[in-house]
Each structure stands twice: as structure tokens, then as C-alpha cells.
Amino acid sequence: xxxxxxxxxxxxxxxxxxxxxxxxWAYNVRSSGSIAFLQLRDGSGFxxxxxxxxxxxxxxxxxxxxxxxxxxxxxxxxxxxxPKQEGVYELQAxxxxxxxxxxxxxxxxxxxxxEFLLDNRHLWLRAPSQWAVQRVRDRIIHAxxxxxxxxxxxxxxxxxxxxxxxxxTTELFEVNYFEDRKAYLTQSGQLYLEAAIASVGRCFDFGPxxxxxxxxxxxxxxxxWMMDAEAAFVxxxxxxxxxxxxxxxxxxxxxxxxxxxLKILERNVEPLKKVQAPFERLTHAEAIKILRDKGSxxxxxxxxxxDDETTLTQMYEKxxxxxxxxxxxxxxxxxxxxxxxxxxxxxxLLAPEGYGEVIGGSQREDDxxxxxxxxxxxxxxxxxxxxxxxxxxxxxxxHSGFGVGLERLVAWICGLHHVRETIPFPRLMxxxxx
Numbered sequence: 313x314x315x316x317x318x319x320x321x322x323x324x325x326x327x328x329x330x331x332x333x334x335x336x337w338a339y340n341v342r343s344s345g346s347i348a349f350l351q352l353r354d355g356s357g358f359x360x361x362x363x364x365x366x367x368x369x370x371x372x373x374x375x376x377x378x379x380x381x382x383x384x385x386x387x388x389x390x391x392x393x394x395p396k397q398e399g400v401y402e403l404q405a406x407x408x409x410x411x412x413x414x415x416x417x418x419x420x421x422x423x424x425x426x427e428f429l430l431d432n433r434h435l436w437l438r439a440p441s442q443w444a445v446q447r448v449r450d451r452i453i454h455a456x457x458x459x460x461x462x463x464x465x466x467x468x469x470x471x472x473x474x475x476x477x478x479x480x481t482t483e484l485f486e487v488n489y490f491e492d493r494k495a496y497l498t499q500s501g502q503l504y505l506e507a508a509i510a511s512v513g514r515c516f517d518f519g520p521x522x523x524x525x526x527x528x529x530x531x532x533x534x535x536x537w538m539m540d541a542e543a544a545f546v547x548x549x550x551x552x553x554x555x556x557x558x559x560x561x562x563x564x565x566x567x568x569x570x571x572x573x574l575k576i577l578e579r580n581v582e583p584l585k586k587v588q589a590p591f592e593r594l595t596h597a598e599a600i601k602i603l604r605d606k607g608s609x610x611x612x613x614x615x616x617x618x619d620d621e622t623t624l625t626q627m628y629e630k631x632x633x634x635x636x637x638x639x640x641x642x643x644x645x646x647x648x649x650x651x652x653x654x655x656x657x658x659x660x661l662l663a664p665e666g667y668g669e670v671i672g673g674s675q676r677e678d679d680x681x682x683x684x685x686x687x688x689x690x691x692x693x694x695x696x697x698x699x700x701x702x703x704x705x706x707x708x709x710x711h712s713g714f715g716v717g718l719e720r721l722v723a724w725i726c727g728l729h730h731v732r733e734t735i736p737f738p739r740l741m742x743x744x745x746x
Contacts, residue, residue: 322356324391324401333388334359334403335411338379339438348376352387352403357572358440360394361387361403368406375410382438384411426732433737434746444573445733448566449722453518455565456539456716459558460516465541468508468515470501476696483525497522500715503645503700505542506676509711510703516541526741529618530730531668533719535739542713548647548657548675551712552633555661555671556589558716559631563587566725579727583629583665592632596655599624599634613638616660621668628664635659644686646674657712667724673714680704 319332336354343349346365352358363376379385386409394400419435429436436442460467473487473495484496501517508515518539525532546554563584566574574581594602596616603610603620610620616634624632636655639648646656658674677683683704687697694701722734732738737746 320356321352321354321359324359327391328393328401329390331388331390333386335386338381338383338385341379341381343377350376350379350385350387359401359403361389361405363405363408368408372408375408378413379410380414381417382414385409386411430732430743437736440576444576445722445726446736447573448570448726449734451566451570452562452718452721452725455562459561460541465514465516466512468505468512468517470504470517472498474498476693483523485522485524499523500538501540502542502713502715505540505713506711507703509542509544510707514543528741531618531720533731533735533738534741536735537718539716539718540713542711544709544711546712547710548712551673551675551714552659555673555714556591560587560589563725577726584725586629587631591630592628594632594634596634596637613640615641618668621662622666625662625664625668626666631664632662633659634662644690644692645676645683647677663724670720670724671714671716673712675712678704678708678710680708
């Protein structure tokens with residue numbers, strides 16, 4: 313049984329007619345004559361406290377009329393149904409305590425530009441829309457954990473400091489701490505999870521990752537969160553089915569549990585209801601042909617850019633797997649397609665409605681000699697990758713994995729244009745505060 317010292321607004325529907333005490337903030341205030349209305353937020357939800365002068369003592373009335381936007385208050389009263397709005401509940405106040413009278417709040421009802429709002433992110437988080445986004449984010453995280461545990465994936469924590477880049481890129485943050493050794497902030501826990509599967513079979517991590525690329529697109533952050541998963545004895549086709557089932561589950565959970573949040577965000581949920589397996593599937597070659605038919609000059613062996621992904625995802629109502637990319641544009645550890653060695657057994661999952669990639673995954677190369685040759689082809693430092701190569705010397709098995717970008721997933725499900733709203737305090741190439 314959960315025990316609360318005070319009542320949460322989210323519980324009001326079960327407390328009609330009862331006297332309760334709410335502790336929170338007044339996000340809007342208005343008064344007229346002998347009545348005042350305090351729009352309250354306590355973290356769990358929103359309500360209106362109706363303060364009628366005849367029903368409260370003088371101190372409470374003075375506290376109510378002195379309350380400013382974002383003042384913190386404690387209000388006691390009786391829960392009642394809203395007289396006009398179905399499913400909405402109010403608080404008929406009998407006592408009001410002003411905990412702290414807020415100064416003039418810098419975020420008003422007028423339109424503010426994104427830079428102003430980001431400069432005041434510590435306050436902007438209080439807005440109903442941002443409250444809703446963070447609650448959806450929380451629900452997505454919990455849904456991922458639930459699905460992974462229900463399908464025998466064990467949580468394994470991978471390191472934040474790494475001696476090498478997972479994919480050989482130089483766009484990482486170098487850390488000068490380990491004397492004469494170079495270290496970097498991780499871009500993925502994948503390689504370490506591959507080591508763990510020989511112990512636990514199936515595993516995942518979930519944590520912050522970092523990329524130092526100078527990108528200003530609406531899909532990129534400098535610091536973001538990833539869920540990486542790896543599974544022993546899983547090959548390409550099963551890998552796609554796992555991803556498919558996971559995303560279907562997550563979207564369904566949000567639709568079930570976050571109706572109020574999605575309503576606040578004015579998210580059209582009809583497209584989300586269509587996120588059901590099986591998802592659409594195209595090979596890279598098929599995607600290139602479609603893009604060219606639509607006027608793109610993309611090359612046969614080119615990776616897909618953001619505009620290409622947007623074009624493709626606007627054509628289908630379900631997420632799309634783009635599989636079997638050219639090996640030359642993908643990471644060294646991806647297993648080649650036996651039917652066409654110029655391709656790899658990988659797939660990117662693109663979210664519909666123009667949102668683009670939310671998952672990247674592949675079957676991993678499990679042969680020692682082949683992987684060693686790939687390391688050398690990519691001119692990677694063999695010494696730093698020797699431990700990773702060792703995994704192919706002692707009981708190597710076919711295995712696959714994938715990474716889910718949390719912020720991109722939140723942006724799509726919430727219907728947000730830019731990922732900067734999906735994380736409490738976004739870190740971009742030009743933003744380190746607040």
C-alpha cells in the first residue's frame with residue numbers, strides 16, 4: 313500500500329466529497345469580488361481551487377488574493393466534480409496557506425522564442441506541455457524495462473569511460489584523466505554488452521551517451537540516452553522481430569497510460585494506434601530506387617540522410633525497417649550478408665510521420681579472423697580492440713543487437729518537432745546551461 317501524507321491531485325476522482333490537503337504551486341490565479349480561483353499543480357496533475365471568501369478565515373482569504381503565479385501553496389478543501397466539464401474535479405477551499413510568494417514570473421502567456429525558453433529551461437519545465445512530455449518519457453522508460461525483463465533480458469551496466477570509439481569515429485569527447493592514456497565518453501555500450509551475453513545470454517543497458525559531432529539538426533543532441541540490447545543465438549530476422557515487438561508494446565503502453573498527457577500535447581493518437589506488427593520493410597536498394605523516383609540524387613552506396621528518412625516515413629503509416637545497407641557505410645562489427653557480401657545484416661527502424669530513425673541494429677560478426685580483418689580494414693587500433701576480438705576466440709556464437717534512441721522515440725510519440733524538448737536539460741553544441 314502506498315502511503316501519502318497529503319493527497320495527490322491525480323487521486324481526486326476517488327475522493328469526491330472528502331476533505332483533502334494539497335501542496336503545490338499556483339500556475340494561474342484570478343479573483344473577482346469575494347471569490348478567487350487558484351489553478352494548482354502538484355506534480356501529479358492539475359486542479360482548480362475555488363476560494364469563496366465566506367468559506368475561509370481572513371488569513372486564508374488574504375493568502376489567496378496575495379498568491380501570484382508560481383507561488384507555492386497548501387490548500388485544504390472538499391473535492392467536488394466540475395459543474396460543466398466531465399471528468400474534471402475541483403477543490404472547494406476551506407483553508408489556504410501561502411508558503412512562498414513568487415516574484416513576477418518571467419514566462420508569460422505571450423509567445424516566447426525557443427532560445428528564451430531554453431535559457432529558462434529550469435522554469436519552462438513547469439509548463440503543462442513540458443510536464444506532459446516528461447511523464448510520457450518516464451512511461452516509455454518503464455515500458456522498455458518491463459518488456460525487456462518479460463523477455464529475459466538482464467540489465468547490465470556498461471562503462472561511461474571507454475578507451476576507444478565503438479564505431480571508429482573521432483567525434484567523441486576526449487577525457488584527459490588517465491595519465492598518458494586516451495579515454496572518451498561513450499557513444500554506446502554495445503561492445504561491452506556483447507561480452508556480457510556469454511554470461512547472461514540476453515542483456516541491455518540504459519544510460520547517457522555522448523557524441524561530439526557539430527550537428528544542429530532537430531534530431532541531434534550532444535548528450536542523450538540510449539537503450540542498447542544484445543542477445544546470443546539471435547540472428548538478423550529474429551533481431552527485427554524483437555525490435556518490432558518492443559516498439560509496439562511501448563506505444564501501446566503510452567496510449568493506455570498517458571491519455572491526459574497526449575491530450576495536453578494535442579497529439580493526434582490515430583497514427584500511433586496503427587503501430588502494430590508487422591512493420592513495413594524495405595532493403596536499402598529498394599529505398600534508393602523509391603527516393604530516386606521522387607527526385608533524389610542519392611547514390612547506390614550512400615547512407616540515408618535525414619531528408620531521405622523523412623521522405624520514406626511520410627509514405628507509410630507504420631514504422632519502416634530499412635535493411636541491408638552497403639557495408640562500406642556501416643560499422644566494422646556488422647556481419648556481411650551471405651547472399652551479397654557488399655551488404656550487411658543490419659536495419660534502421662524509421663518512425664512514421666517524418667520522424668526518421670529511432671533504432672539502429674545489426675547481426676554482429678562472430679568469426680575471429682573476419683572481424684580482425686575488418687578492424688584492420690577500418691584502421692582501428694588492434695590493441696584497444698583485442699578484448700573485443702577475444703570474444704570470438706572463446707565460445708563465439710551468432711548474436712545480434714540494437715540501440716534505441718530515447719529522445720527520438722519520445723519526440724515521435726509526443727509529436728514534437730525537436731528533440732530538445734524531450735530531455736529535461738538538453739545539451740547541444742551551443743548550450744551548456746542551465
